[in-house]
Amino acid sequence: MTNNKSFQAVVAGTGSYLPEKILTNQDLEKTLNTSDAWITERTGIHERRIASEEESASVMAAKAGKQALEEGGLSPENLDLIIVATSSPDVLFPSTACFVQNELHAFGAAAYDISAVCSGFIFGLSIAEQYLKTGRYENILLIGSEVNSRIVDWSDRATCILFGDGAGAMLLKRVEQEKPLGILSTHIYSDGSLSDLICVPGGIGKTGINKEDIDNKKYFIKMSGNATFKVAVKRMTDVIREALEFNGLSMEEVGILVPHQANQRIIRAVAERLEYPMEKVFMNIHKYGNTSGASIPIGVDEARRTGSIKPKQTSVLAAVGAGLTWGSAVIKW
Numbered sequence: 503m504t505n506n507k508s509f510q511a512v513v514a515g516t517g518s519y520l521p522e523k524i525l526t527n528q529d530l531e532k533t534l535n536t537s538d539a540w541i542t543e544r545t546g547i548h549e550r551r552i553a554s555e556e557e558s559a560s561v562m563a564a565k566a567g568k569q570a571l572e573e574g575g576l577s578p579e580n581l582d583l584i585i586v587a588t589s590s591p592d593v594l595f596p597s598t599a600c601f602v603q604n605e606l607h608a609f610g611a612a613a614y615d616i617s618a619v620c621s622g623f624i625f626g627l628s629i630a631e632q633y634l635k636t637g638r639y640e641n642i643l644l645i646g647s648e649v650n651s652r653i654v655d656w657s658d659r660a661t662c663i664l665f666g667d668g669a670g671a672m673l674l675k676r677v678e679q680e681k682p683l684g685i686l687s688t689h690i691y692s693d694g695s696l697s698d699l700i701c702v703p704g705g706i707g708k709t710g711i712n713k714e715d716i717d718n719k720k721y722f723i724k725m726s727g728n729a730t731f732k733v734a735v736k737r738m739t740d741v742i743r744e745a746l747e748f749n750g751l752s753m754e755e756v757g758i759l760v761p762h763q764a765n766q767r768i769i770r771a772v773a774e775r776l777e778y779p780m781e782k783v784f785m786n787i788h789k790y791g792n793t794s795g796a797s798i799p800i801g802v803d804e805a806r807r808t809g810s811i812k813p814k815q816t817s818v819l820a821a822v823g824a825g826l827t828w829g830s831a832v833i834k835w
């Protein structure tokens with residue numbers, strides 16, 4: 503390990519994958535006591551993507567990961583590490599990242615999953631930042647991938663309307679230079695006292711998989727929407743402010759804010775508190791809903807491909823999720 507040099511952790515490529523199947527609010531009106539008007543007004547979501555039988559977290563992650571590798575011009579065998587942020591892994595173990603490694607033939611890499619739900623990708627950026635800036639690793643593939651459609655209770659209108667499936671990836675690379683570039687900072691937090699706000703309560707290691715929990719639909723997402731909403735606005739605003747202060751940046755110097763896409767009203771409330779114009783806030787919630795750990799990397803990939811993220815621009819990414827977990831990252835392109 504060489505740690506007497508100045509290393510930066512830069513983004514060398516991004517990718518994303520969304521399943522083809524679209525489930526619209528109108529489709530949901532046919533099976534649930536809900537309406538397009540309610541969903542649109544309360545969340546900003548119009549439609550979401552649903553994985554096919556063949557698509558799992560690892561399948562989608564590998565597709566997004568391949569795109570990021572292609573853009574970065576890196577052969578999979580040169581990867582040092584694959585991290586997958588997911589709360590809907592293919593199986594309990596082995597990790598989804600190991601399946602991705604196999605699919606990519608990236609056998610020189612260590613591979614593991616991280617569990618920080620909607621904040622998972624930001625937590626992953628924080629891990630990658632350490633490995634790259636200390637000089638330990640040179641190439642890291644970080645992916646967020648979720649098949650939320652398999653862990654939502656499709657009879658619970660308060661949660662199932664929110665979530666969608668997809669994957670996003672980032673190839674992060676170590677470069678040796680003094681001038682800060684790439685990941686400028688990450689700030690991550692957890693508060694386990696709020697673990698009941700959003701959870702999949704069914705026991706695995708705690709009580710064993712049991713019929714009672716299955717019958718009571720405890721292996722699906724449960725959420726206290728209102729309480730989560732309030733805490734999400736506060737934590738996301740605070741952690742963005744902290745990131746700005748840490749980097750000596752003002753909100754005017756931020757070219758784009760890519761927030762976790764959980765609810766359009768949460769995002770608007772955060773932007774309002776930061777006095778940041780909505781035109782500079784990236785939004786794709788109307789198309790994909792809440793894709794948990796995949797939301798930030800899908801957003802960053804789309805923002806890059808559509809020109810919303812420009813070279814030399816500074817972006818702020820921020821998320822809040824189950825745990826409770828929350829965090830922010832600042833990236834200079």
Ligand code: UT7
Binds near residue numbers: 700730764
């Ligand atoms: O990604 C992790 C972070 N997750 C979040 O941040 C999610 C945060 N929470 C939210 O986004 C919002 O709380 C929700 C979208 C989940 C709910 O919106 P809300 O404005 O907080 O609604 P509410 O839970 O206060 O419910 C208002 C009413 C209730 O009816 P009553 O009790 O007033 O008669 C609900 O039963 O809306 C009803 N409702 C619905 N009505 C039609 C709840 N879901 C639906 C629905 N369609 N799908």
